[in-house]
Amino acid sequence: MRSITTIAFDADDTLWHNERFFHDSQRRFAELLDAFASAEMVQQALIATERRNIGFYGFGVKGFTLSMLETASTLAGDDLPPSTVREILSLGKSMLEYPIEILPGVIDTLETLKDNFTLVVITKGDLFDQERKLIQSGLADHFNHVEIVSDKTADTYRRIFDRHGHGTTRAAMVGNSLKSDILPALEAGSWAVHVPHELSWALEHAEEPAGHPRYRRAETVRALPTLLAEMKDG
Template identity: 50%
Template sequence: MARKLSAIGFDADDTLWHNERLFQMTQSYFAELLADYTDRETLMERLLAAERRNLGHYGFGVKGFTLSMIETAIEVTQGKVAASVIERLLEAGRDMLRHPVELLPHARDAVQFARQEHVIILITKGDLLDQERKLAQSGLGDLFHGIEIVSDKTPQQYSEIFAHHATGVAQGLMIGNSLRSDVFPMIEAGGRGVFVPHGHEWALEHAAPPTDHPRYHALADLSGFATLIRKIEHG
């Protein structure tokens, strides 16, 4: 019997290893540094607006986030932010880039199971150097048949990636913690999308799940991954 899936794509941040909670910890530190100028809620709204504005300039990742914090600090203090605060924000960004990688539960098992009978591809967006560092530290790098670090995730990107590495997006599956980046564009491209929530979600990635779509699947965590793949292949 021909397999329904030829390739499986894995998101990286907050799917295979923790990431967003580090951003939230840094945001708390940011709020402490600017507490004399504004309340946390207002500061986070201004920071989110800056991140949204800057995505097209800086892309996704720690470097763009750090620059957005600095921009927000300048705005909320009307240009009065101390150089020492800017220095602390830059150091906070460097700390994020040095932070050790912590795999999520069942991540290694899921990747190892997938590669037994499928082409597996890591598809992640963000800063190239930081993503390469995290992949190397994760110990998962050698398991993947392909690594794709992209500036954004779109239906066209998924179509091209699954055509390049396997038999096309129609026989592909993408699993990740972001409906907006990992699930919606994959389904639009003609493949299957699997949502596995992390618990810490970046506001710019929030979306409502397409629960009625036949190519949409959801898991509570990666422990159910092997069962889902068997169901898709043999169901």
Template identity: 50%
Template sequence: MPLPQSPAVIAFDADDTLWHNESFFKLTEARFAELLAPYCEKNRVADRLVAAERRNVHHYGYGIKGFILSMIETAIEVTDGKVPATVIGEILTAGQDMLGHPVEPLDGVREALAAIRGIAPLILITKGDLFDQERKIAASGLQKHFTAVDVVSEKSPEVYARIFARYTDDMSKVVMIGNSVRSDILPVLELGATAIHVPYPLLWALEAADFPVGHPKAIQLKSLTDLPALFGRA
């Protein structure tokens, strides 16, 4: 599948595309299940937490703070309101640990970004809590590669179209790269842009979607280390 010959803009997702993110959520989920083990089976805790997140995402948005609130809500539910204050305190501590966790860029990300700089403006489009996303972007050391950063509440075709319109009115000249088929691939394909899927080993349940195999503008790579070769910059 050929890329646009002269892309107008190359956009990247952030979490689990440029740096590790979901792995920290999974570790906290395991810690949460241990805290509630005296009250509920671990598998049931996980299911109830996902259900709470699904209900709450439209109220709290994406990110760690909404995750903390969903854990507290789940703890109240599975204990019939009897959850000890000490457990609530542990949940808050776990969330605070996540908010202060070091940012770890994925292998080869720095080299890949450096290799394709100059082809087109590189921009970053990420959803989540503004404060936390700005912290991670700064801590990653990758901001210098991007001409613009957009933190959005949702990744819809309308949101993407508004961002891409700053660079071109021809969506066929847009390239988007990310790990989530639901958020980074399908909405962009709907606009007529090219979407490059780079899977991450872990995926949040609310981001689950099937890759559109056979779509003429959908590309799948094993790693971002393969990206420079795709642009002829190997």
């Protein structure tokens, strides 16, 4: 009997590109405010605002847009032009419409795994936006279950892996974020496979749990089938 029966995948920057659109919007945002602060100051102020607002707005484009508006208002004060407000709102809307680009190797890997494992998407963020991206990706039929959550904690993984598998000890979480995908999954008792992405959000940085017996790192998702064959309880 296989040790692992359920495999969960993060969505953004694990199945498809996402962070690049936030980076592009941040650069444009800094350009809009160049009369009030340097690009570095704008970036630092935006990150600080996002950090404060996570508990209010959660994760996703809508919260990011509200944080841009708040940051612009703080840096520019009453001198903030209405046209800049409109441009910021336009930036946010455009991020909700960008085309989905699936990462290399994802489709082939899912095809290889789907007959032997229960496959689950576990993603956090705005419900409408995450549903849109999954539908437009064309990947929905590769998964048995989809879970869109407000945040990823050890309790989140315990609940999902109990519902869609045989518990955490026989599940693996695959994702690009050490903070959200890897550390809480390990805390819950599951396996965790880190597939790094070239871009990462500042608030998702965390220390790699090197040496943890249930942690693995894969340079690309294509390495997952081979890794899974080697991941067995001792």
